[in-house]
Amino acid sequence: MSQLPSTVLERVFEQARQRPEAIALRRCDGTSQLRFGELVAEAERLAEALNAQAVSRGSRVLVVSDNGPETYLSVLACAKLGAIAVMVDGNLPSATIGRFGEITAPSAILVAPKSRIGTADLPEALHSIPAIPVHIPSGARDSTNPLDVSSPAGNPEQGADDPLAMIFTSGTTGEPKAVLLANRTFFAIPDILQREGLNWVTWVDGETTYSPLPATHIGGLWWILTCLMRGGLCITGGENTSSLMEILNENAVASTCLVPTLLSKLVSELKSANATVPSLRQVGYGGSRAIAADVRFIEATGVRTAQVYGLSETGCTALCLPTDEGSIAKIEAGAVGRPYPGVGVYLAGPDGGGPTIAGAAPSASFGTLWIKSPANMLGYWNNPERTQETSVDGWVNTGDLLERREDGFFYIKGRSSEMIISGGVNIAPDEVDRIAEAVSGVREAACYEIPDAEFGALVGLAVIPSTDLDESDARKLKQSIAAHYRRESESVARPSTIVIVAEIPRTQSGKVMRASLAAAVGANIAGTVIRG
Amino acid sequence: MVEALREKILAAVCDVLYIDEAELIDGDATDLRDLGLDSVRFVLLMKQLGVDRESELPSRLAANLSIEGWVRELEKST
Numbered sequence A: 001m002s003q004l005p006s007t008v009l010e011r012v013f014e015q016a017r018q019r020p021e022a023i024a025l026r027r028c029d030g031t032s033q034l035r036f037g038e039l040v041a042e043a044e045r046l047a048e049a050l051n052a053q054a055v056s057r058g059s060r061v062l063v064v065s066d067n068g069p070e071t072y073l074s075v076l077a078c079a080k081l082g083a084i085a086v087m088v089d090g091n092l093p094s095a096t097i098g099r100f101g102e103i104t105a106p107s108a109i110l111v112a113p114k115s116r117i118g119t120a121d122l123p124e125a126l127h128s129i130p131a132i133p134v135h136i137p138s139g140a141r142d143s144t145n146p147l148d149v150s151s152p153a154g155n156p157e158q159g160a161d162d163p164l165a166m167i168f169t170s171g172t173t174g175e176p177k178a179v180l181l182a183n184r185t186f187f188a189i190p191d192i193l194q195r196e197g198l199n200w201v202t203w204v205d206g207e208t209t210y211s212p213l214p215a216t217h218i219g220g221l222w223w224i225l226t227c228l229m230r231g232g233l234c235i236t237g238g239e240n241t242s243s244l245m246e247i248l249n250e251n252a253v254a255s256t257c258l259v260p261t262l263l264s265k266l267v268s269e270l271k272s273a274n275a276t277v278p279s280l281r282q283v284g285y286g287g288s289r290a291i292a293a294d295v296r297f298i299e300a301t302g303v304r305t306a307q308v309y310g311l312s313e314t315g316c317t318a319l320c321l322p323t324d325e326g327s328i329a330k331i332e333a334g335a336v337g338r339p340y341p342g343v344g345v346y347l348a349g350p351d352g353g354g355p356t357i358a359g360a361a362p363s364a365s366f367g368t369l370w371i372k373s374p375a376n377m378l379g380y381w382n383n384p385e386r387t388q389e390t391s392v393d394g395w396v397n398t399g400d401l402l403e404r405r406e407d408g409f410f411y412i413k414g415r416s417s418e419m420i421i422s423g424g425v426n427i428a429p430d431e432v433d434r435i436a437e438a439v440s441g442v443r444e445a446a447c448y449e450i451p452d453a454e455f456g457a458l459v460g461l462a463v464i465p466s467t468d469l470d471e472s473d474a475r476k477l478k479q480s481i482a483a484h485y486r487r488e489s490e491s492v493a494r495p496s497t498i499v500i501v502a503e504i505p506r507t508q509s510g511k512v513m514r515a516s517l518a519a520a521v522g523a524n525i526a527g528t529v530i531r532g
Numbered sequence B: 001m002v003e004a005l006r007e008k009i010l011a012a013v014c015d016v017l018y019i020d021e022a023e024l025i026d027g028d029a030t031d032l033r034d035l036g037l038d039s040v041r042f043v044l045l046m047k048q049l050g051v052d053r054e055s056e057l058p059s060r061l062a063a064n065l066s067i068e069g070w071v072r073e074l075e076k077s078t
Helices: A008-018 A036-051 A069-081 A094-104 A188-196 A218-228 A244-250 A260-273 A292-300 A327-332 A384-390 A429-437 A471-488 A514-522 B002-017 B039-048 B057-062 B067-077
Strands: A023-027 A060-065 A084-089 A108-111 A131-133 A163-169 A177-182 A208-211 A233-236 A255-258 A282-286 A304-311 A316-322 A335-339 A344-348 A366-372 A395-404 A410-415 A420-422 A425-427 A442-452 A456-465 A497-500
Touching (some): A008 A023, A008 A218, A023 A036, A023 A069, A060 A069, A069 A084, A069 A108, A069 A163, A208 A218, A316 A327, A327 A335, A384 A395, A420 A442, A429 A442, A429 A456, A429 A471, A442 A514, A456 A514
Parallel strands (some): A023 A233, A060 A084, A084 A163, A108 A131, A456 A497
Antiparallel strands (some): A304 A316, A316 A335, A335 A410, A344 A366, A395 A410, A420 A425, A442 A456
């Protein structure tokens, strides 16, 4: 493999040299189209505007995202100057954006056109910071000169370890942390796959891809940047679309990345319409627990799938479970994949620390997963204490509980921090959810903690049924769920209370927000709660 | 009196164990452990039946884990 450029921008510039007329980015409604030549020219122009506001290498720039082409253009403009793009969802409340500004002290703000918040609506604390609306000129295509291949490259003075972007994460609870990601985060894993000749996730040069994931989500940003670096036609936006299938078919999309809830939506649309997406060859998915039946359905249409596991802190994917013999059975059992070559993994048992402590025990077969990936974050911005807690000598503590089985795959059991301790026994919440979701008549299920003076905690279970139920049917469903737990679960993990709810609160990627669920059920506000 | 007590126990057992009366395969003699009674659900049932946890009654009930056994013990205690 020839030596590839060491920054994201350099790699996108390389594509612009090879295919200046090819479309790089387009919003799913057909607007904001940018060809590769235009993309780099507009990035240069926007970088000049930022430079005029004293933005330079290492400066932070808030990118108020609408998930469209202007958002990705903004990231590349920051990269041109060596500035760090701080990704902020344009739909967030003004106060939250203000808090993100407080944490990152930006020198400028770029506002994408379809953000709910405009330059005039920014919080007062940010009023003194120059804000630039980002627009793609409608005549960009006609006015752009072909890229001069002899012109200076994107940012040759920077390297793989230089920071490119920040993503905010608060997990399912807690204070927001700004995850600082280097250029290498966005190509280390694809480079490994290419070098090793593995087809776990594949990119085809110039292929059309679609991401409905937010650009402020590690999966969304990672996927679009990896595809731009391969000369892909990237369709973005439409995260609230009524039909994923239509977007995929209208744009003849070959690959897409989804979270499991969107995968379920796509499957439901395909079933209702009795249709397929003939152009589609690959679906990547991750972010929360996958539903095996959905993956099976997609694969039956001839599409390859790849479950990816990772966090913002591990620079997106560190483990992968692609289509393979027996892969559906593994997903049913809770598998999330196995590490890419070159990615270190370590399971810390209940008595052990991380892999870096003196005299660390060998990796356990069950425990908290630590990952050492070339895509791992640089750290949390301006938060050395939290960085030290999570990242040690290049290893990241995921906080997730996994089991490594003899097949070499890792099976998720929940979050260490979400572990419910009942009568001194640790209960992995994902495992409790998985058992309920196997019951006929259950569409979604999630457990939560009920504080209890005697046992410390009891397990509650919230269930969304597949169909509307009257009180008698609800009672029967609960009996059916309870009977399943008696067969499948250890005694202490069996829910003491089962409630029917209309909604289960989840993060954007589909992870259950268990504290919010407990509060909602407790306050009887999570929709219609039927006790019985 | 006994029938009302039995109905009360049965309702509590069905509620806490999420079972239907038809699942009492041996009728009121069914061992409640076969229907998922464990330490967590035992405590929940004691609370639901208003049993004094400091008394000897819980241990007597724990030694007779069936509807008929509990009717007998609770009747004695009243």
